[in-house]
Amino acid sequence: MDVVTVTADAEEFTCNAYFVDGDSPALVDAGAMPGVEDVVAEHTSSLDRVALTHQHHDHVDELDAVLDAFDDPELAAYAEHARRDRALSDGDEVVLGDETFEVVYTPGHATDHVAFVGDTALFSGDVVVYNDGAFDDGSFGRTDMPGQSRERLIESLRTLLDRLPESVTSMYAGHGDPFHATDDESVHDVVERALERAERREPKYPEE
Template structure:
């Protein structure tokens, strides 16, 4: 079960998904709000948060990392170990346990060099970070490390892995997509090529 702990927050933040199960994981930590109390509302013991997994290290996704590390003694996982928010490396195409399911990590640069998406065929779920959004939105490429051509390649790579059986796409900003999410990935691929 996944819940967005940043829901209803008006401050500038990314979404932050708490996925409970065999391995309770926070996917992105968000920023500028008290995430620790929101985790404690759902997790009983302070050692019940097993890990923080980062889609990428833009400040709005990692601003709360230190607070989560301090409160739960949880290590972080991401693509680039040179980033201060990353304790452990997730390599491209490695398997990552999130909740009760295994996800494949896909290195998807273009929005930021260390961007990862996480896809589980068994769970029929995707954590897309800031690569793609609802209604064909896609990650900005006007920030440092942004590259439109690389972003398009990353979206195409994602399209080659997921298919129209995808049931849920959890994105870095805005609502999760649970109605035909693959169509939104397709729309993002087209929109990125146009603009």
């Protein structure tokens, strides 16, 4: 599966938006980088769908620009959106590129948060990331802002582990670097480490 981080050169705060190439070209999140639609156009002339992990501003600020540029591809999202075509629910399936992914509802960082779990890859949004300035090799989304819940995020990480196939070898998170499994460390290891750290229930950042 060919995955490109189309917001890699952003100068403003944004999530990682991922173009997934294949028979059903897709974008996971749109990000907040002006001109992201032009970067996507360097890789494809069409998009079948845009799938959102959640609708925090850093994930959707440029969504309208992407939808307009690619003639309204399907917008798949858990929460309501004026341009949503498909409402996602836990257990649904969505095709990204050449792979079918299960939608796993993973709130805590956001009430509408979902992750996309495939046979070889995980698009984890902000529920779990590899590195983010707070922790390396396994971190979790912040839960100190209104509407967020550390307890619910912990439950979501446990759910994600239960539904994550051992065959998944790549994790594409909303922030930080993508992770690819090695002989010494698996995607499961990264998520388990994030869960262990979240379960300490200590502030993620010293200023919290």
